[in-house]
Amino acid sequence: MSPGLVNIAYLVAASLFIFGLKGLSHPRTAVRGNLLGSLGMLLAIVITLLDQKIVGYGIILAGIVVGGGIGAVLAVRIQMTAMPQLVALFNGFGGLASILVTGAVLFEVIGLKGAAGAIPMNAQFSISTFASGFIGAITFWGSLVAFGKLQGLTNGGSVRYPGDQIVKVVLTIVILIFGYMLVQYPDSSIPYWLMVIVASVLGILVVIPIGGADMPVVVALLNSFSGLAAAAAGFVLFNSVLIIAGTLVGASGIILTLVMCKAMNRSLVNVLFGTFTVTEGGPSADEVYEGKVKSTSPEEVAMLLEGAKRVCIVPGYGMAAAQAQHAVRELFDLLEGNGTIVEFGVHPVAGRMPGHMNVLLAEADIPYERLKDMDEINPSFKQVDVTIVIGANDVVNPVARTDPDSPIAGMPILDVDYSKTVVIIKRSLSPGFAGIPNPLFAADNTLMLFGDGKKMVEDTVQCVKEELG
Amino acid sequence: MDSFAMVFAIFVLAAFVGFEVITKVPPTLHTPLMSGSNAISGIILIGAILSAGAQQTWLTAGLGFIAVVLATINVVGGFMVTNRMLEMFKRKD
Numbered sequence: 311m312s313p314g315l316v317n318i319a320y321l322v323a324a325s326l327f328i329f330g331l332k333g334l335s336h337p338r339t340a341v342r343g344n345l346l347g348s349l350g351m352l353l354a355i356v357i358t359l360l361d362q363k364i365v366g367y368g369i370i371l372a373g374i375v376v377g378g379g380i381g382a383v384l385a386v387r388i389q390m391t392a393m394p395q396l397v398a399l400f401n402g403f404g405g406l407a408s409i410l411v412t413g414a415v416l417f418e419v420i421g422l423k424g425a426a427g428a429i430p431m432n433a434q435f436s437i438s439t440f441a442s443g444f445i446g447a448i449t450f451w452g453s454l455v456a457f458g459k460l461q462g463l464t465n466g467g468s469v470r471y472p473g474d475q476i477v478k479v480v481l482t483i484v485i486l487i488f489g490y491m492l493v494q495y496p497d498s499s500i501p502y503w504l505m506v507i508v509a510s511v512l513g514i515l516v517v518i519p520i521g522g523a524d525m526p527v528v529v530a531l532l533n534s535f536s537g538l539a540a541a542a543a544g545f546v547l548f549n550s551v552l553i554i555a556g557t558l559v560g561a562s563g564i565i566l567t568l569v570m571c572k573a574m575n576r577s578l579v580n581v582l583f584g585t586f587t588v589t590e591g592g593p594s595a596d597e598v599y600e601g602k603v604k605s606t607s608p609e610e611v612a613m614l615l616e617g618a619k620r621v622c623i624v625p626g627y628g629m630a631a632a633q634a635q636h637a638v639r640e641l642f643d644l645l646e647g648n649g650t651i652v653e654f655g656v657h658p659v660a661g662r663m664p665g666h667m668n669v670l671l672a673e674a675d676i677p678y679e680r681l682k683d684m685d686e687i688n689p690s691f692k693q694v695d696v697t698i699v700i701g702a703n704d705v706v707n708p709v710a711r712t713d714p715d716s717p718i719a720g721m722p723i724l725d726v727d728y729s730k731t732v733v734i735i736k737r738s739l740s741p742g743f744a745g746i747p748n749p750l751f752a753a754d755n756t757l758m759l760f761g762d763g764k765k766m767v768e769d770t771v772q773c774v775k776e777e778l779g
Numbered sequence: 780m781d782s783f784a785m786v787f788a789i790f791v792l793a794a795f796v797g798f799e800v801i802t803k804v805p806p807t808l809h810t811p812l813m814s815g816s817n818a819i820s821g822i823i824l825i826g827a828i829l830s831a832g833a834q835q836t837w838l839t840a841g842l843g844f845i846a847v848v849l850a851t852i853n854v855v856g857g858f859m860v861t862n863r864m865l866e867m868f869k870r871k872d
Binding site: 324327328330331332334336337338341343344345347351354355358359363364365366367369370372373374376377378380381385386388390393396397401403406407410411412413414415417418421434530533536540541543544545548549550551552553554555556557558559561562563565566569656658663664665666668669673675681683 | 782783786789790793794796797798800801802803804805806807808809810811812813814815816817818819820821822823824825826827828829830831832833834835836838839840842843844845846847848849850851852853854855856857858859860861862863864865866867868869
């Protein structure tokens with residue numbers, strides 16, 4: 311096949327990726343969009359297989375069969391609550407693949423040494439090689455740490471040690487030195503692999519201090535990096551479809567990262583390197599809660615719900631952890647059947663990855679029109695009779711609005727405290743990721759329903775059934 | 780325009796297109812967007828295929844083979860799991 315035809319086919323594939331992502335702008339067109347994207351991928355793969363450079367197909371076929379099998383099993387068997395881990399793992403695989411492809415190309419180019427048709431060994435090649443290996447290593451190891459945290463294999467919280475920032479700066483300098491050597495001594499692949507090793511350590515150290523509610527930012531950022539690593543490999547190989555597809559993913563991840571940061575009112579630098587310290591001097595939990603917290607029962611909540619015209623449900627990570635989404639769906643059906651309007655208020659950083667709650671609720675068959683994002687639902691809380699918060703804390707803490715000294719000051723929150731009654735389903739009064747007490751739990755219009763998210767919603771469903779006879 | 784300027788232009792234009800297209804994705808679909816873009820970043824598979832198939836040395840073929848496995852996991856797993864999620868959103872129509 312002539313290079314011209316190959317390039318046109320790659321252009322078609324890249325266009326299909328763009329159409330595919332465009333399809334994701336609405337749930338109705340999204341399935342088709344995803345199919346267009348996969349069609350683009352198939353086209354790119356088939357065209358590549360026709361390349362004259364390829365002498366043996368056995369090894370490629372074996373790799374595709376093994377990888378395809380693993381991928382298919384993961385995709386079919388994964389629980390929706392475990393999606394953040396899976397996405398983290400996939401990000402990592404993309405990063406490692408970029409390291410290996412770039413490393414292989416480097417060996418090939420050094421072996422051919424300026425033979426006809428070979429990729430020229432110039433500074434631009436070396437810099438692209440550096441970028442691909444560096445971003446790939448950060449992505450792979452950073453994603454593995456993120457996976458470990460999300461899966462509960464390692465400490466999911468923020469792990470810090472004295473001097474951690476200095477270690478990172480030193481490692482970055484070492485990486486840059488290896489990068490310089492890579493350009494200076496293009497005949498050797500050793501600087502590349504040494505750089506990859508040091509960047510791997512840096513990748514681990516960058517993600518280890520990030521935990522809990524900050525995970526959505528990291529998962530989104532590593533998503534972006536996995537794309538950028540592929541784009542850098544595209545510069546190494548001079549391949550347009552790699553550059554376009556990688557850059558699209560890079561842009562997508564960056565946008566999600568910024569959305570997440572904005573939803574926490576923090577900068578990316580602050581999330582990655584800042585210390586999210588609990589401020590001293592704020593009111594203590596005892597001062598906030600003492601004698602003011604009202605505990606309630608599923609029966610009482612059922613009575614409230616029966617008389618409510620408008621109900622809003624606010625899910626948080628606790629709903630995912632308790633796997634309560636199907637019980638929530640049952641409650642939704644019952645109330646809708648009773649003529650109540652039920653909507654869901656989803657905070658952008660609820661859960662452990664962008665859109666985490668929406669996927670769980672979609673899995674439970676909640677119509678997506680009822681899933682409202684923060685800006686949409688906030689103006690309507692004053693008209694809501696009962697808001698049920700399931701396993702969320704910081705994202706509904708009114709001190710973000712009222713106390714300028716609070717660590718979450720200025721963070722956009724769901725204004726659930728404006729609704730007539732707030733029911734909070736939570737195991738205890740323990741603080742959220744920000745480590746501060748939540749005055750909402752002690753507010754006059756708040757009732758606490760202490761217990762496991764799933765169990766409490768199921769009990770409430772039972773009581774509503776009895777109420778409605 | 781030399782060849783580097785060409786590929787760099789492709790990069791910059793792709794970034795603009797990416798920002799334009801992705802900002803229109805609603806928050807409800809952000810998780811499928813991540814898994815779907817994961818699948819697209821599996822495009823590194825074509826680089827892996829070239830290294831594995833060219834078989835210049837056993838080393839490059841071996842690195843290529845591992846990369847083919849990893850990238851295919853991303854491509855197949857990514858598109859399939861995205862489809863699974865999107866079907867959940869769709870069936871409410």
